[in-house]
Amino acid sequence: MNGIYLSQDLTHAYGILEKINKQLNEFEKNGFHMTRQINGKRNIFHLLRNLVPFFSEQYFNTKTINWKNFDFVYIRKGAVLDKSVVRLVKKAKTLNPNIIVILEVPTYPYMDEFNGLVKFDIMMKEKLWTGKLTKYVDRVVTYSDDQKIFGIECLNISNAYEFSGLNIGSEKKDQSINLLGVATLCFYHGYDRLIEGLHKYYANNLNKTEITFTLIGDGPVLKKYQKMVTDYQLEHVVHLEGRKQLSELTSFYQAADIGVDSLARHRSGVSYNSSLKGKEYLAKGLPIISGVKTDLDERNLPFYYRVSSDDTAIEISDIENWYKNLLKDKTKKQLSEEIYLYGKNNFTFDKTFSPVIAYLKGAIDE
Template sequence: MGMKGVYLTTYDVKNQSDGVAKKILSQIKCFQDVDIDMEIVDANHMPISKYFSWRKKMAKVFSTAYTTGCLYDYLIDKIDLKKIQFVYVRKGYCDMKQIRSLKKIKKINPVIQILMEIPTFPYDQEFGGRRKILAIPRDKKARMYLHKYVDKIVTYSNDKKIFGTPTLRISNGIDYERISLKSSSCNHEGIHLIAVAFLDYWHGYDRLLLGMAKEQELVRKNGLVFHLVGDGRALASYKQIVKENKLEKHVMFHGRLYGEKLDAVYNECDIGIDTLGRHRVGISYNSTLKGKEYCAKGLPIISGVTTELDSMNCTYYYRVPANDDPISIKEIIQFYHRIYDGKDPKLIAKSIREESKKYFDFPNTFAPIVEYIKKNAVHETFKSYEVPK
């Protein structure tokens, strides 16, 4: 009998306009490629839970921890956990209901492996409003117990332990086969930058906008254009900066774009802008998913947080200081010329993609997780309900 696992997430993995959903399917495929039978418990299973109606109402007030509880209900009530070797959980907010569910899972099958992925760590400062006031205290209480039931925490940080649980440290990866190399025809004039994100204050793109406002002569002289793709709660403040500083000719707000429309904007751009404000939420190291997409597209990258690329001596990577100062436009222009002057942009894009693929193509980044499961999960069906003493 082959190995079986369950992937539990509050995301709807069928929503392929969602980058996280695509990543989750890539993770699942990595397990399936080594003949592990995977069952998905995602947002589509929430209405099946007998507690869904009540928890959905509570989630609107408190946090997604309540709807996550529905997924655990489904997992315990509908799946024979004695025949499951591991559960992979993508963590949202946690509460004591989830801790009790994890305890119950271990009671049903004491040898089952439970892995919990924490996409961003630390995360307490990422959210504001009701989530911070109501959800974080509940999460802080519950996560004190995670080490009792979670075997490994999967992290993209450098932490060896999180909440008392040993970690498996990996890089964020992306499926290079799903992302086309950008066209580098160089039909455009000037220097074109791109940022693709669900815009929040910790992305820090206000720093770049303020830098453009401060050095407008350089912006105009070099034809610098910043393409912002996406929306989110920081969008209004970004538009205000642009309006106040008369940057409308140099900042393009595209809204959300997908597929060919997104590719068309990428094709016009020379440099990808990664997060510039992670220090605002207490993060000093981050393996960003968006940075990997820029690599797959063949774009040089500017980042405001330490990433794997800092230790790789990449010529196509430039890191700016992790503070709230306006970004130096002069330094961006110098970086552009170091990359492109006297070189074929098509060859540059191809080189960036091929070199980064060795490190960040999904099967390579997720391999340590698959190997851990193959080595540590008990392959046989668990026979007893009794917890060994």
């Protein structure tokens, strides 16, 4: 059973690249012989060409592929599903009618993540071409709870993480609570809600527990967060650390008590999200706060707390009470071990990617 995996060049995005490598490992472990085809790095010519609806090209290193050599093709969606993607899957099906075409859509819906001319450009191209994908794509892999995308049946999977061992810090002697967020900071992460909440908490709570928030990462909204912290005089409470190397993150995770996932996915039109960052927090043994429904919601987990999907300030006192209740009859170490074990039992790559493997084996055996 031979497969080919197509993706854009993602050497700049370590987390995504690692996820692709793990998917390829799962294919190989299950008896598939994989070829990986990485799109070349884009130059100014590609960027300009991609602005033109009928000439944009997402995958331009596929002309030498012999489609008859493969039982299936797994395509990780690039920036836009334009004519070139339709042309690609049409060619694969024409030259090999038995080939199975799977399209992974990492985020859905995704249109509200863009704005201005970029959003208009993508909307126009996809309005023209996504309807034609139904002729050639057999399944869409999604981390959402949609049953169909672009009129194509979905394989619903969860994000996964490598649970390679728990490395927790020492027990704290004080009652402080340290919240941690790690992200490439976009508007839909919504950490402004948490900063607003801390501002109100410290303004109104006379007998307050020391609650801090450490945010690692940079991005378009970092300056907004910096201004909020300065205006509210929260420099002693909110620590904006900027981007860090992977090797530097261990100490931050060890010092953290709670991992803060995206708090405003509603701003990008997303109502369900299997968060990769949430799985990383599980692997670090951290309780999780989220502002969007995830694959943890249905499990009634005590260490998972979902706040409202709106723009209101986070009620810090509620977070404080929830966390203290978690530690009523156990130590932080025991709580971390419980969280880690749950993640390891449910969100390893072999478990979360199994719907794709099962579908391919069943389809190919037919």
